[in-house]
Amino acid sequence: MNTWTEKEPILSIKDVHKSFGELEVLKGVTFDVMKGEVICIIGPSGSGKSTLIRCVNALNEIQSGSIKVEGVEVNDPKLDKLALRRKVGMVFQQYNLFPHKTAIENIMMAPIQVLKQDPKEVEERAHTLIKKVRLQGKENSFPGELSGGQQQRIAIARSLAMEPNIMLFDEITAALDPETVKEVLVTIKDLAQDGMTCCLVTHEMGFAKEIADHIYFTDRGIIVEHGPPKTFFTDAKDPRTKEFLSQIL
Amino acid sequence: MKNNFSILYTYNKKLYHTVDSTRFSFWLVNSGYKWCIAFLFLTILYPVNAMASNYTYTMAFQAFLKWVPLLVKSGFVLNVIISFFAMMIGTALGVILGLAQVSQYKIVRIFASSVTQLFRNIPWLVLLFIIMLTFPFEIETDDKIYKIPDWTKAVFGFSLPIMANISEIVRGAIKSVPLGQWEAAESLAFSRQKTFWQIILPQCYKRMIPPWMNWYAILSMATPLVSLLGVEEIITLSRQAMEAENNNPELLIPFYSFALLIFFAYCYPIAKFTIALEKRYAVKL
Numbered sequence: 001m002n003t004w005t006e007k008e009p010i011l012s013i014k015d016v017h018k019s020f021g022e023l024e025v026l027k028g029v030t031f032d033v034m035k036g037e038v039i040c041i042i043g044p045s046g047s048g049k050s051t052l053i054r055c056v057n058a059l060n061e062i063q064s065g066s067i068k069v070e071g072v073e074v075n076d077p078k079l080d081k082l083a084l085r086r087k088v089g090m091v092f093q094q095y096n097l098f099p100h101k102t103a104i105e106n107i108m109m110a111p112i113q114v115l116k117q118d119p120k121e122v123e124e125r126a127h128t129l130i131k132k133v134r135l136q137g138k139e140n141s142f143p144g145e146l147s148g149g150q151q152q153r154i155a156i157a158r159s160l161a162m163e164p165n166i167m168l169f170d171e172i173t174a175a176l177d178p179e180t181v182k183e184v185l186v187t188i189k190d191l192a193q194d195g196m197t198c199c200l201v202t203h204e205m206g207f208a209k210e211i212a213d214h215i216y217f218t219d220r221g222i223i224v225e226h227g228p229p230k231t232f233f234t235d236a237k238d239p240r241t242k243e244f245l246s247q248i249l
Numbered sequence: 250m251k252n253n254f255s256i257l258y259t260y261n262k263k264l265y266h267t268v269d270s271t272r273f274s275f276w277l278v279n280s281g282y283k284w285c286i287a288f289l290f291l292t293i294l295y296p297v298n299a300m301a302s303n304y305t306y307t308m309a310f311q312a313f314l315k316w317v318p319l320l321v322k323s324g325f326v327l328n329v330i331i332s333f334f335a336m337m338i339g340t341a342l343g344v345i346l347g348l349a350q351v352s353q354y355k356i357v358r359i360f361a362s363s364v365t366q367l368f369r370n371i372p373w374l375v376l377l378f379i380i381m382l383t384f385p386f387e388i389e390t391d392d393k394i395y396k397i398p399d400w401t402k403a404v405f406g407f408s409l410p411i412m413a414n415i416s417e418i419v420r421g422a423i424k425s426v427p428l429g430q431w432e433a434a435e436s437l438a439f440s441r442q443k444t445f446w447q448i449i450l451p452q453c454y455k456r457m458i459p460p461w462m463n464w465y466a467i468l469s470m471a472t473p474l475v476s477l478l479g480v481e482e483i484i485t486l487s488r489q490a491m492e493a494e495n496n497n498p499e500l501l502i503p504f505y506s507f508a509l510l511i512f513f514a515y516c517y518p519i520a521k522f523t524i525a526l527e528k529r530y531a532v533k534l
Binding site for chain 2: 081
């Protein structure tokens with residue numbers, strides 16, 4: 001039986017190793033996330049940030065170590081992936097909206113098809129979510145008719161419609177122009193204020209500083225340095241972190 | 250020496266002259282060498298004769314006009330029927346085969362892609378010969394004999410290569426859906442089955458329609474192949490009509506031009522429409 005309580009970490013990652021063939025991408029990553037916490041993972045390209053959060057909802061398998069979501073082990077061949085993914089929402093860099101469905105259909109599809117919820121109730125919730133991501137009036141637009149920022153916000157609403165307990169964001173602003181980045185970040189800020197547990201992989205340092213409870217810096221498959229944003233940005237100790245921050249800021 | 254091959258017996262006038270005295274070979278053998286030479290001479294002179302004759306193109310055209318209703322009504326219509334049914338059967342089988350090509354099970358995938366590759370890479374004509382000549386022309390049951398018309402065998406013969414090509418269209422369309430769509434659906438807790446039927450496949454229809462129509466046009470242009478096997482479609486009927494009009498060479502131009510034009514008139518709009526659809530369905534990312 002799962003004896004997880006809210007006092008324990010909602011997401012617990014211990015000594016995770018992951019390789020693609022010969023290439024070892026994650027070399028022993030460990031950290032915990034408490035419920036309601038917002039963490040940001042930053043680091044140079046190819047350091048394994050995206051891979052790490054993709055492992056959390058079992059899109060990628062890990063070779064060794066343990067990932068526990070609400071006390072349930074993800075690194076388990078008998079894992080009920082669908083049950084896991086109901087608890088963990090994910091938003092991608094390329095939005096990945098379903099192009100043949102309208103915005104509101106994109107949002108309503110999973111709750112109706114997967115959770116078998118009442119379509120009327122789901123539709124109401126979808127309208128609320130569209131309001132929340134500030135896209136009233138775009139309900140019946142197809143993804144191709146929306147801007148990148150609008151698509152990404154619909155993608156966020158689509159994940160939220162499943163009422164997950166954790167949200168994973170995989171470089172969701174990387175494909176957007178600076179103008180529209182802001183509107184997406186505002187959405188995430190709202191989410192964080194509502195108490196949603198969020199794991200973000202991001203390159204937006206200013207945003208990370210503002211929103212994160214904890215920042216993790218990864219390089220070459222390990223967490224080099226971590227800390228709350230105040231100390232992390234001003235008082236970095238590791239030379240690699242210092243170098244990275246000096247390039248970015 | 251006793252056997253069933255009459256061709257191996259030495260020719261015996263007494264034995265054969267009652268059988269089929271209208272045969273050309275019979276006449277040739279009986280007529281002796283003088284006739285042979287005369288016949289050869291006539292054959293050589295035939296085109297000269299034709300030119301010398303006062304059969305004009307106008308006459309040929311008038312003769313042709315008489316045949317137009319027949320050529321269209323029982324000739325071209327049969328071509329359309331053959332292509333239509335071959336397309337229906339080929340599409341139905343091809344979709345199943347195409348889906349099998351992206352199956353989760355390796356054995357199903359291997360089987361489906363082998364069948365696909367086999368029928369995609371063989372000449373249609375050879376396949377048609379095999380099917381037309383090996384399949385029975387009638388089926389006997391206890392109380393009845395069912396005749397199988399030639400054209401139904403032609404339908405079957407054409408539907409196999411169409412099946413294989415549609416199979417590839419289906420596979421290609423499924424593979425062309427970005428991986429991100431699978432991942433997004435997976436992360437929304439869609440099962441593999443649900444992802445496939447509700448998210449991936451609906452995105453494929455649009456991509457499949459233009460190449461599907463293209464194959465229909467190719468198929469309808471290929472239907473005259475069965476004239477070589479005696480199916481009474483437009484080209485067979487044209488040849489028979491020309492024979493009925495004494496095989497004047499002037500007939501070739503109106504008859505075959507008509508066949509070309511009628512196929513063009515049928516296929517060109519399809520091609521135009523396909524291009525229009527391709528433009529409209531151009532993938533927006």
